[in-house]
Amino acid sequence: MTESKEPKPCFGDLNVVFPKGEDGLPHSPETCLACPDKTRCLRVALQSRDGIEWQTERIDQAYTSGLMSFWSRWSRKKMLDRKRKDRG
Numbered sequence: 001m002t003e004s005k006e007p008k009p010c011f012g013d014l015n016v017v018f019p020k021g022e023d024g025l026p027h028s029p030e031t032c033l034a035c036p037d038k039t040r041c042l043r044v045a046l047q048s049r050d051g052i053e054w055q056t057e058r059i060d061q062a063y064t065s066g067l068m069s070f071w072s073r074w075s076r077k078k079m080l081d082r083k084r085k086d087r088g
Contacts, residue, residue: 007037012044014051026054052084 010016017038021027032038045051059076062068068076 007041008035011037011041012048014045014048014054017041017045018054047083047087049084049087052080052087056080 016029017032018026018028028038028042032041035041046055056077059068059073059080063070063073
C-alpha cells in the first residue's frame with residue numbers, strides 16, 4: 001500500500017480516528033481501517049496533546065488496577081509530561 005500525498009482533514013484527529021465506542025473503549029472506525037494512512041495517522045494522533053492525555057489516562061488505569069508499579073507509572077508519566085511540554 002502506498003500512502004497518499006495530501007492528508008485528509010481528519011488526519012491525526014484522535015476523536016475521529018480512535019473515538020470511544022458504546023462500551024466506553026476506543027475503536028477505530030471502519031473508514032479508518034480502509035485508509036492507507038491509518039498507521040501514520042494514529043501515530044500522529046497519539047503524539048498530539050489529546051493523545052498524550054489519553055495515554056496518561058491509560059497509565060493511571062493500569063496503576064489503579066495493579067498492572068503497573070509505582071515507579072513504572074512515575075517514569076512513564078514523566079516521559080509524557082516532557083512530550084507535553086515539547087508540544088507547547
